[in-house]
Amino acid sequence: MVDAARHPNIDVRTYTQVERVEGFVGNFKVQLREKARYVDADRCNGCGDCAKVCPIEVPNPFELNLAPRKAAYISMSQSVPLLYTIDQEACIHCYKCVEACGPLDAIDFSQEDRVVWEDIGAIITATGFNHFDPSVIPEFGYGRFPNVITAMEMERLNNSAGPTVGNLIRPSDHQNPKRVAIINCVGSRDKRFNPWCSNFCCMYAIKNAVLLKQMYPDIELSVYYIDIRTPSKGYEEFYERARQMGIKFIQGRPGLITEDEETHNLYVHSEDIALGRAVEHEYDMVMLNQAAVPQPDVDDVSSVLNVQQSPGGWFMEYHPKLRPVDSPTDGIFFAGACQGPKDIPASVASGSATAARAGRILHSDEWEIEPIIAEVWEDRCVSADGKKCGICARACPYGAIEVEVGKAATVTTAKCHGCGGCVAECPHNAITQLHYTDAQILAQIRALLADKPEEKVFAFRCHWCSYGGADLAGTSHFEYSANERGIRVMCSARMDTDFIYEAYRLGAGAVLYSGCHPQDCHYITGQIVGATRAKRLTKIFDKMGMSPGRFRVEWISAAEGEKYSRVINEMQQVIDNLGKDKLMDEIETLRPQMEKRARRMYEVPDVTNASDYADRMSAVMTVEAGNDGN
Amino acid sequence: MMETKDKLLSFVEQVKAIPGGEHVSTCYSCGTCVSKCMIQQKVEPDYNPRRLLRMVMMGMREQAFESPTTWMCSECDLCYSSCPQDIHISGVIGAVKQLAVEAGYETPLEVVSVDESLCSGCGICVMTCPYEAPHLFEKEVDGEIDRFSAVDAEKCMGCGMCVAACPIGAISRPGVSNQEIVSQIEIKKKSDKKTLIVFVCDWSLRVDDDVELLESYPDYVRVIHIPCSGRIDPQMALIALNSGIDGVLVCGCKHGECHFKRGNYVSECKINLLDSMMEQMQLAGKRVRFVQIGTQDRGRIRHEVDDMLASLEKEAV
Numbered sequence: 001m002v003d004a005a006r007h008p009n010i011d012v013r014t015y016t017q018v019e020r021v022e023g024f025v026g027n028f029k030v031q032l033r034e035k036a037r038y039v040d041a042d043r044c045n046g047c048g049d050c051a052k053v054c055p056i057e058v059p060n061p062f063e064l065n066l067a068p069r070k071a072a073y074i075s076m077s078q079s080v081p082l083l084y085t086i087d088q089e090a091c092i093h094c095y096k097c098v099e100a101c102g103p104l105d106a107i108d109f110s111q112e113d114r115v116v117w118e119d120i121g122a123i124i125t126a127t128g129f130n131h132f133d134p135s136v137i138p139e140f141g142y143g144r145f146p147n148v149i150t151a152m153e154m155e156r157l158n159n160s161a162g163p164t165v166g167n168l169i170r171p172s173d174h175q176n177p178k179r180v181a182i183i184n185c186v187g188s189r190d191k192r193f194n195p196w197c198s199n200f201c202c203m204y205a206i207k208n209a210v211l212l213k214q215m216y217p218d219i220e221l222s223v224y225y226i227d228i229r230t231p232s233k234g235y236e237e238f239y240e241r242a243r244q245m246g247i248k249f250i251q252g253r254p255g256l257i258t259e260d261e262e263t264h265n266l267y268v269h270s271e272d273i274a275l276g277r278a279v280e281h282e283y284d285m286v287m288l289n290q291a292a293v294p295q296p297d298v299d300d301v302s303s304v305l306n307v308q309q310s311p312g313g314w315f316m317e318y319h320p321k322l323r324p325v326d327s328p329t330d331g332i333f334f335a336g337a338c339q340g341p342k343d344i345p346a347s348v349a350s351g352s353a354t355a356a357r358a359g360r361i362l363h364s365d366e367w368e369i370e371p372i373i374a375e376v377w378e379d380r381c382v383s384a385d386g387k388k389c390g391i392c393a394r395a396c397p398y399g400a401i402e403v404e405v406g407k408a409a410t411v412t413t414a415k416c417h418g419c420g421g422c423v424a425e426c427p428h429n430a431i432t433q434l435h436y437t438d439a440q441i442l443a444q445i446r447a448l449l450a451d452k453p454e455e456k457v458f459a460f461r462c463h464w465c466s467y468g469g470a471d472l473a474g475t476s477h478f479e480y481s482a483n484e485r486g487i488r489v490m491c492s493a494r495m496d497t498d499f500i501y502e503a504y505r506l507g508a509g510a511v512l513y514s515g516c517h518p519q520d521c522h523y524i525t526g527q528i529v530g531a532t533r534a535k536r537l538t539k540i541f542d543k544m545g546m547s548p549g550r551f552r553v554e555w556i557s558a559a560e561g562e563k564y565s566r567v568i569n570e571m572q573q574v575i576d577n578l579g580k581d582k583l584m585d586e587i588e589t590l591r592p593q594m595e596k597r598a599r600r601m602y603e604v605p606d607v608t609n610a611s612d613y614a615d616r617m618s619a620v621m622t623v624e625a626g627n628d629g630n
Numbered sequence: 631m632m633e634t635k636d637k638l639l640s641f642v643e644q645v646k647a648i649p650g651g652e653h654v655s656t657c658y659s660c661g662t663c664v665s666k667c668m669i670q671q672k673v674e675p676d677y678n679p680r681r682l683l684r685m686v687m688m689g690m691r692e693q694a695f696e697s698p699t700t701w702m703c704s705e706c707d708l709c710y711s712s713c714p715q716d717i718h719i720s721g722v723i724g725a726v727k728q729l730a731v732e733a734g735y736e737t738p739l740e741v742v743s744v745d746e747s748l749c750s751g752c753g754i755c756v757m758t759c760p761y762e763a764p765h766l767f768e769k770e771v772d773g774e775i776d777r778f779s780a781v782d783a784e785k786c787m788g789c790g791m792c793v794a795a796c797p798i799g800a801i802s803r804p805g806v807s808n809q810e811i812v813s814q815i816e817i818k819k820k821s822d823k824k825t826l827i828v829f830v831c832d833w834s835l836r837v838d839d840d841v842e843l844l845e846s847y848p849d850y851v852r853v854i855h856i857p858c859s860g861r862i863d864p865q866m867a868l869i870a871l872n873s874g875i876d877g878v879l880v881c882g883c884k885h886g887e888c889h890f891k892r893g894n895y896v897s898e899c900k901i902n903l904l905d906s907m908m909e910q911m912q913l914a915g916k917r918v919r920f921v922q923i924g925t926q927d928r929g930r931i932r933h934e935v936d937d938m939l940a941s942l943e944k945e946a947v
Contacts, residue, residue: 139666139712141926189658190714226660255665255712258837258928267837267928271661271680278670280837 001080012081019115021123021305024414025331026361028120036111038086039072043106046074046082050097050107058090064153067163072097077161122358125315125327126335126351127301132187132194132291140186140288145259146172147266147285151201154208154287158215168212170285172264177284179220181268182209183254188291189226196312198292200343202229205289206239209247222248222281224270232345252279257286292341305332306399308524314340316524325353328524329398329415330367333357372418372435372490374401378408380430392422392431395493397524419523420494424533429599436489438496445502448485453507454583457571459486460495462530465516468558473565480565481572483509491515491523492530500537500551501598507587509575510550512567513537517555527555540597544590547583549574641689648728650721657683663709663719666925668833668889674698679709679719686726695730699723701737704787705761706833706889708925731784740804741786742793744779748800751777755792755801760891761785764792789890790861806857808866814854815870823850824876824942828935829866831859831882833889834923840931851935859883859920860893864904867918877917877942881931884924894922915945 005012013034020031039050050072060069062076071090074082086097086107098107131152135143142148147170149157160166170177182205188198202225209221228249230236243249254270266286272279294313295301302309307327308316315334318326325333333354336347361367382389383403390403400415401422409431411422420433432438449456461467467488473480489495492515503511513534521527534553541551554567575583645651663679664670670677682699694700705720713719744755744764755764756779763785766777779800781792793801799808817825828844832855835841844853852875856862859882867878880901882894901920908917921934 139926185660185714191716192714226658251661252665253660253662253714255662255709256836256925258926261929269665269836271664271678273659273661273680276678276681277675278664278667 001078005080014079014081014083015085018301018304024412025329026121026364026367027414028123028331030118030120030123032116032118034114034116036113037083038088038107038109038111039084040106040108040111041081041083043104044083045104045106046084047104048074048084049100049102050084050086053096053100055094055096056090056092058087063156063163064150066153066156121331122361123305123332124335124354124358125301125305125307125332125338126354127295127298127338129292129337129341130295132293134186134288134290136193137187139256140183140254140286141257141259141266142288145257145264145266145286146170147177147259147264148257149285149287151204151208151287151289158208158211166215168216170264175284176216178218179281179283179285180212180222181266181281181283181286182221182223182289183268183286184223184225184289185253186288186290187293190291194291194293194312196291196341197229199341199346200292201289202227203235203238203343206230206242206247208287210238210242210245213242213245213247220248221246222250222268222283224250224252224254224268226251226253232343250274250279292337295338298338305329307332308397310340314338319522325350325357328417330369331361367414369414369416370418372420372433373413373416374411374418374420374422374431374433376409376411377430377432380428381408382428382430384408389427391425391427395421395425395529397421397526397529417523419491419526420489421491421523421526421529424494424496425529433490433494436494438498441487441489441496441499442502444487445499446506448487449503449506449508454509454580454587455483455575456508457481457484457510457512457568457575458503458508459484459512459514459568460492460499461486461488462492462494462515462522462527463488463490464522465520465558466492466514466554466556466564469514469556469560469564472558472561474561476561478561478565480568483572483575484568486512491521491526492534493523493526495530495533497533497537498598501594504587505591505594505598507591509583510552510571512571513551513553514556514564514567517557520557531555544593545586546590547574547578547586550578550586641691641694642686644729645686645722645725648725650718651686651725653715653717654683654686654722656715657687657717658715659684660714662712662714666709666712668708668836669702669704671836672832674702677702679703679723682726683717683719683722686722694726695733695735698738700726700730701739703727704789704889705891706887708887727784737784737786739786739788741783741788742781742790742801742803744781745800745802746778748798749778750798750800751779752797753777753779754795754797755779758791758795758896759786760789760791760893761787763787787890789858789893790856791858791890791893791896794861794863795896806861808863811854811856811861811866812869814852815866815873815875817850817852817875819874820849823848824939824946825850825874826852826877826879826935826939826942827867827870827875828853829856829859829862829878829880830854830931831889831894832857834859834881834883835931836925837928840929843932847935851939858888858890858893859897860888860890862897862900864900867901867904871917876946877919877938879935879938880918880920881923881934882920884922884927887925898922916941 004010015035015037017033018030019033022029051070054070054072056071057068059065060067071087072084074084101107134140156162157164157168184201184205187193205223209223212219213221230239251273252270254268256269258267266283267280269280298313307329310316315338317324317339318328335351335354336342378384383405384407386406388405392409393401393403398415398417400412401409403409420436423431423433461470495513500511515530516527518527552571556564645654659680661680677698679699682694682697685694703720703723707720709719751766753766764779764781766779768775768777788803790803790806793803815827819825830853859880862880870878880897882897888894898920901918905918919938923930
């Protein structure tokens with residue numbers, strides 16, 4: 001950290017809040033609020049004389065409120081940069097600090113927050129995690145029983161720079177505990193609070209136990225656990241070393257802690273699963289190994305950065321395996337535990353990875369994106385006529401579309417990833433997607449259903465999952481009906497209702513609407529847009545009186561070739577069971593309704609005109625930095 | 631075995647098909663339920679809900695049906711509130727029990743029985759029971775249709791609330807019949823200390839220290855163990871006071887922690903009502919009292935008894 005602060009190309013801004021982020025990859029504009037410290041950063045040398053004379057003491061959150069700090073303070077002794085701050089909420093304005101500072105004259109009570117805008121190429125988010133508050137679990141008695149402490153409190157009590165100078169004492173009587181229990185999974189792997197495994201607590205419990213055993217060889221230590229998870233290099237060996245040191249590991253999550261009201265000793269009630277019976281052991285002190293949870297202001301940060309959150313509130317990465325440190329928005333990266341609970345090696349690795357990823361952006365003059373972006377026809381957009389719409393902006397998973405009443409919607413090209421959700425959702429047909437224009441797709445549908453359409457099972461597949469599933473079915477030689485005809489679009493979000501109507505209007509026997517499983521969508525929430533539409537379509541077709549099974553919605557991953565072939569075969573069976581006469585009857589009866597509902601197909605009369613239509617949308621293959629968007 | 635269209639349901643699928651049993655597969659065997667449950671500690675060492683859920687998941691049908699866990703769970707749901715997987719464990723056990731009953735297994739518990747020669751068919755027991763075990767039926771006796779109560783053995787958990795509620799004493803349970811409890815209400819006074827009867831619900835005292843403490847009281851404090859505070863009939867308190875005893879203390883579980891769902895509420899209402907009746911009758915002082923003891927109230931019983939004795943002494947002055 002000290003090295004970082006000294007580096008000529010690194011500008012460390014502490015006590016500064018990011019308030020707004022605008023722009024796009026390589027061209028972010030960021031609004032920063034540099035909060036008033038009431039200490040001049042250029043003059044303060046960190047001597048601490050102001051804190052020495054300050055008469056006000058308030059709880060010190062860095063010490064988990066086990067020790068006080070002054071109103072003139074640094075958050076911890078290793079703070080970088082070493083600058084004191086005056087806590088205005090606590091300060092009584094006695095100005096003793098001004099006197100103590102003397103000729104340095106660093107203290108300035110007239111300071112105010114400063115708002116600055118900065119041009120930023122890439123953003124790395126490293127906001128970390130927070131600790132779960134175990135006082136909401138009544139059975140452990142944290143907050144009621146003085147000798148039940150959290151892991152972080154143990155960390156401070158055990159730290160040679162901590163409030164007790166490393167002397168581990170019981171809060172109730174300040175004696176050294178002889179018997180200590182460590183309880184794992186407090187608030188994690190617990191559906192009442194946080195369902196996830198917090199990743200590092202097993203090793204953390206073992207580390208603490210080993211540390212205590214080394215400092216106090218006579219201490220009795222028990223670790224209560226559900227499962228001990230030691231998956232990385234050297235971890236299992238460390239666990240074994242702990243067992244050999246005589247630390248007891250008890251499999252069984254305690255259901256209750258009771259306290260002797262006189263001695264304040266604690267009784268941990270648990271099952272010892274290895275023994276198969278309930279046990280009650282007495283301890284002097286109990287440490288609760290709390291869950292890692294997202295920072296309390298994670299929602300604010302994600303809305304400022306316009307990035308999504310996974311269930312639970314962690315920032316969501318672009319892809320859990322292939323792009324684990326990228327956010328879905330280009331140019332924003334996640335380092336460390338803000339993306340999910342991580343131990344130190346994993347945090348360091350992800351930090352280095354984000355630096356490399358950000359370096360790629362800073363070192364390139366041009367930034368390549370897929371050419372399949374969306375474009376708005378300004379003359380059609382109703383927003384330009386002063387009407388409130390904004391459906392496209394709501395469908396966009398990337399926040400790439402800006403809608404302002406009175407102006408046509410604008411797509412920030414650099415942010416668009418080409419799912420096509422906005423194109424299909426626009427009720428006025430005012431958006432098109434390059435290389436996946438309505439004309440191109442309708443032309444494909446018409447060509448594939450030109451001959452004996454009633455025999456065909458027509459499949460819409462998304463590029464990333466169900467198309468891969470169909471491909472796998474082929475390469476694995478899973479047999480499926482030869483009457484299957486399918487086209488590929490980028491995402492189920494692009495599967496316009498009009499395409500489905502057109503397929504039925506042309507007389508398709510059955511139509512499959514397929515895409516990724518909800519959690520696997522390549523375009524974050526594209527599948528949700530597609531799934532909502534599919535649900536609506538299913539209802540419409542039901543009302544129309546279409547035979548069940550002729551319209552089918554299936555989420556098929558690229559690994560589910562077997563499922564793809566099975567679904568197609570089942571749909572073929574539906575057509576066969578209906579019989580040709582009945583099917584033809586149904587197609588004819590429903591055709592006028594399909595024609596009435598489809599709006600787009602009249603704009604694209606036939607295949608020959610389709611190429612003109614596509615030419616209008618000549619692709620912008622690379623977007624020059626700074627020339628687009630805002 | 632239950633059958634669906636084309637395949638036999640496995641044991642775990644059968645359990646999951648019964649409302650309450652759905653979430654059995656999410657159990658990761660942490661043992662929280664066992665540490666919360668007092669049946670293993672107090673009554674049956676082989677009682678283990680975690681192991682029963684395991685048996686269900688491993689398809690051990692007969693072992694599950696024979697397990698005491700299947701029959702002894704009284705649905706107090708202490709475990710439910712602390713289960714980290716949100717499994718309604720008593721619901722799963724209930725589902726296993728239902729299958730066991732369907733398969734012809736019978737409960738090994740001591741259950742209540744109704745003396746038909748006394749029963750008037752009033753239905754108070756039906757209203758009182760937390761387990762819907764008693765029901766009324768009609769039978770012809772001497773040419774007349776008469777109503778009687780009968781108890782489903784597999785539903786009865788033996789709390790005795792119906793025994794306490796029955797106005798004519800037609801219901802009894804072996805071990806805790808009215809006579810057996812009343813016969814214990816007797817204190818031979820040797821000193822001039824105030825005398826006190828303590829009715830203690832067996833489930834309200836979690837730790838052995840507290841149970842042992844009760845044994846150590848001198849002769850002027852008489853401790854009577856009952857299966858649930860709901861078993862207390864206000865008449866018992868009156869009998870005690872009538873026989874010259876100075877005070878009656880009833881210890882039940884904390885609200886929401888009753889081993890038999892709601893015995894503590896019923897008992898608290900009855901005792902408080904008796905207390906206010908005695909106040910209206912202008913009898914001196916608080917002679918009867920109900921106290922709640924929670925699972926985390928280690929050592930609380932001592933204070934409650936001392937407090938009651940002290941207040942009786944104070945009243946006397």
